[in-house]
Amino acid sequence: MHYYSTNGKAPGADLHKAVVKGLAEDRGLYMPEKIKQLPKDFFDNIETKTFQEIAYTVADAFFGEDVDAESLKKIVYDTLSFDCPVVKIKDNIYTLELFHGPTLAFKDVGARFMARLLQYFIRQEGVHEQVNVLVATSGDTGSAVANGFLGVDGIHVYVLYPKGKVSPIQECQFTTLGQNITAIEVDGVFDDCQALVKNAFMDVELNQHMKLTSANSINVARFLPQAFYYFNAYARMKALGKAGNLVMCVPSGNFGNICAALFGQQQGLPIKRFIAANNANDIFYKYLQTGKYEPKASIQTLANAMDVGDPSNFARILNLYSQNGKLSAEDTHAAIIRLISGATFNDNQIRETMRHCYQDTNYILDPHGACGYQALVEGLKSGEVGIFCETAHPAKFKEKVDDILGINVEIPNRLAAFMEGQKQSIPMPKDFANFKQYLLRQ
Numbered sequence: 001m002h003y004y005s006t007n008g009k010a011p012g013a014d015l016h017k018a019v020v021k022g023l024a025e026d027r028g029l030y031m032p033e034k035i036k037q038l039p040k041d042f043f044d045n046i047e048t049k050t051f052q053e054i055a056y057t058v059a060d061a062f063f064g065e066d067v068d069a070e071s072l073k074k075i076v077y078d079t080l081s082f083d084c085p086v087v088k089i090k091d092n093i094y095t096l097e098l099f100h101g102p103t104l105a106f107k108d109v110g111a112r113f114m115a116r117l118l119q120y121f122i123r124q125e126g127v128h129e130q131v132n133v134l135v136a137t138s139g140d141t142g143s144a145v146a147n148g149f150l151g152v153d154g155i156h157v158y159v160l161y162p163k164g165k166v167s168p169i170q171e172c173q174f175t176t177l178g179q180n181i182t183a184i185e186v187d188g189v190f191d192d193c194q195a196l197v198k199n200a201f202m203d204v205e206l207n208q209h210m211k212l213t214s215a216n217s218i219n220v221a222r223f224l225p226q227a228f229y230y231f232n233a234y235a236r237m238k239a240l241g242k243a244g245n246l247v248m249c250v251p252s253g254n255f256g257n258i259c260a261a262l263f264g265q266q267q268g269l270p271i272k273r274f275i276a277a278n279n280a281n282d283i284f285y286k287y288l289q290t291g292k293y294e295p296k297a298s299i300q301t302l303a304n305a306m307d308v309g310d311p312s313n314f315a316r317i318l319n320l321y322s323q324n325g326k327l328s329a330e331d332t333h334a335a336i337i338r339l340i341s342g343a344t345f346n347d348n349q350i351r352e353t354m355r356h357c358y359q360d361t362n363y364i365l366d367p368h369g370a371c372g373y374q375a376l377v378e379g380l381k382s383g384e385v386g387i388f389c390e391t392a393h394p395a396k397f398k399e400k401v402d403d404i405l406g407i408n409v410e411i412p413n414r415l416a417a418f419m420e421g422q423k424q425s426i427p428m429p430k431d432f433a434n435f436k437q438y439l440l441r442q
């Protein structure tokens with residue numbers, strides 16, 4: 001498959017290049033040139049298929065030209081070693097629980113898939129040189145990427161995180177792993193970690209010394225596999241006889257997850273419409289209202305994985321509905337608002353929603369899922385069935401959830417196991433010279 005850049009000024013790429021580079025040379029995002037329609041008979045009996053079977057069919061449409069069938073099947077089956085159930089909350093509102101992966105984050109799927117795909121390309125090329133993945137994290141991404149790449153031979157991962165600024169649970173998820181994962185504790189803030197990674201990619205001497213790549217969420221191998229979730233949700237709803245008029249509501253930050261759902265719809269997945277649920281970072285919401293996209297600095301909220309002031313995948317959504325720039329800005333906006341509506345909630349509204357939902361239904365929402373739930377409560381029309389994604393297990397935000405609901409959220413065994421491990425990390429000042437010397441010694 002050929003991938004082109006949303007900025008249209010860089011040469012295209014094959015899948016291998018798109019995965020290794022992440023971002024195109026013109027800083028645009030890679031888009032697949034074709035989106036293959038899945039055949040009608042796939043949907044006719046989709047409810048009889050497993051998550052893995054469904055995902056393999058979807059993956060084949062995206063990646064089948066570039067990866068042989070047997071390898072792709074292995075990659076998909078290895079990635080999806082867990083369930084993603086649809087749970088009824090009340091009336092016509094259901095939740096798609098995306099937090100049953102190894103680090104209880106929906107990002108686990110993209111991270112694992114990318115790790116396996118990169119390993120496939122490395123083996124195919126017969127490269128013996130180690131590939132080094134650098135990732136800066138404020139919490140969730142680091143744990144998903146570290147666990148996704150754990151034990152994958154030929155690849156070493158360096159996770160850079162700000163000292164004292166990630167939650168203890170999150171820190172355990174990438175500092176206790178060992179093997180091919182090195183945690184680097186930077187004496188600074190998240191932006192310093194990001195700057196170190198960016199400087200490393202631009203440093204000529206370092207790039208001659210070692211093969212560097214990123215595992216950023218804009219990578220096609222990280223965002224596209226999230227489409228699997230939505231096909232599976234449709235299948236489970238069809239089994240319940242509830243798939244006729246589906247509204248998919250996705251709590252969004254960088255818009256990678258909802259973008260994958262939109263790609264799924266382009267492949268033929270019967271979703272009637274979408275809702276992008278935001279916290280107080282309402283840039284996309286404002287775009288829907290006004291047609292103007294005005295990025296700004298992010299503000300801190302209770303749903304901090306969605307604290308994004310300039311969502312990177314917005315460029316993909318625009319490109320998709322402008323038909324790669326063929327439509328005017330007005331027509332593109334019109335096409336987008338026909339399909340996607342928005343919602344935005346401040347921290348007080350998030351707290352209220354969590355309390356109401358718990359009182360009403362006994363379901364424990366996390367602050368991200370709360371935005372999705374409330375958007376459906378307010379926005380679902382009669383005859384529609386709504387599904388919102390629960391993007392994080394409430395135990396990951398235990399202090400906040402306990403405080404808001406006055407309960408004691410149980411920590412799942414998988415999360416507790418991380419907390420028993422030995423924390424190992426390399427302390428690092430925030431200036432680039434030290435980091436570079438450290439990498440040159442590896």
Ligand SMILES: *Cc1c(COP(=O)(O)O)cnc(C)c1O
Nearest residue numbers: 252253254255256257305391392
């Ligand atoms: C990453 C994340 C989101 C936002 O997903 P995007 O793909 O960036 O829109 C929402 N909730 C949680 C818990 C996350 O970790």
